[in-house]
Amino acid sequence: MALGVSALPFTYVVHLLGIVAIILVLVWNLYFRGGLAWNSSNKALIFNIHPVLIIIGLIVSGGEAIISYKALPLKKEVKKLIHLVLHAIALILGIVGIYTAFKYHNESGIANLYSLHSWLGIGVIVLYGIQWIYGFVIFFFPGGTPDIRRYSLPWHVLFGLFVYVLAVGTAALGFLEKLTFLENSGLAKYGSEALLVNFTAVITVLFGAFVVLSAVSDAPPAADDYEAI
């Protein structure tokens, strides 16, 4: 029951929404929240690194990694390498992004790991890491037997999409959680910052939806397909 449509137009929407999401999260944290800092007496600036790295890393790089097979007119082996490297970037930025949340909590005396966002976030990064290592070992180096690859591939795709959708959902939880804290501290519920944060979350969810739509649509023929001609 395939959709029977080309993924390519959807991948353009993914790129566009990804750029918008990154711009919005930067406007939020640089303009409204006072900027980013690895070390500062203003601990809020340490926290601000968290959403920026998660959006650029796990969400946008991760999404681009997923659609790389659908968006690029390159040889299969090249696309596989791009898929692997983009997911590695997503994973590393995700780990550093999660670390900054702990760093902020620890330096500010805030409890760790009590919220649904944090629980699911830890789940996402662990599953993302397992999925990356499995993909590396089975599909890249040293590589599984043809039988294992053939049997694994649909599960690799399905589990990868599950972890990705969970990452997007966890990001939405994060936007809501942070905005709720800010509103409890007096931020206007219908003010420009509140609308910006909710709008960024909606764009993030749409980005995820178009990544999945690209992934389940038809890939262009790989450059290898023409080699024999």
Added chain:
Amino acid sequence: MALGVSALPFTYVVHLLGIVAIILVLVWNLYFRGGLAWNSSNKALIFNIHPVLIIIGLIVSGGEAIISYKALPLKKEVKKLIHLVLHAIALILGIVGIYTAFKYHNESGIANLYSLHSWLGIGVIVLYGIQWIYGFVIFFFPGGTPDIRRYSLPWHVLFGLFVYVLAVGTAALGFLEKLTFLENSGLAKYGSEALLVNFTAVITVLFGAFVVLSAVSDAPPAADDYEAI
């Protein structure tokens, strides 16, 4: 790229997780939150109807509606009717559930529609309604042409799964939002109620994951398939 496995075992997990989710949301609202009421001077009891109806309706009935083609050894036309009726129950309980949130807000002087949860919730119920009406008209009565049905079906499945995943994500946002309000009002962050709510949200997410897994796995042969024998 099919998974090549039977959906049936996954549908048992769906039923089990659905029962657990309903029990947990009832324990939360009846035992910890003081019960349910349509009219009360204690406005919190009006709100409590909201999560109960959303979980029983949109999430569990909606999920069971999705997997009805994979879980039941019945004729195709019977399964279609069950699919339609369960989704109608999900939609009606969802609408009443959303109404109770507005009723609670209005009677308590709380602003409406400022949070990401509310924005996505309105989006979910509108898309759910559109999807139900489209399904009814094209696949049930009066029914589209065979060409329209054939072309529509994969999009009906994909869009339905998108709306469903969005509903599960929005439910998770709701659990986090309500728990954050309660914690801001003094509820212990690592207390039994906080753990119960987060655990209920995790079960809800797992329920949604197994619904999708059932939907993309292989259906048992319809009872009709044996008729000619």
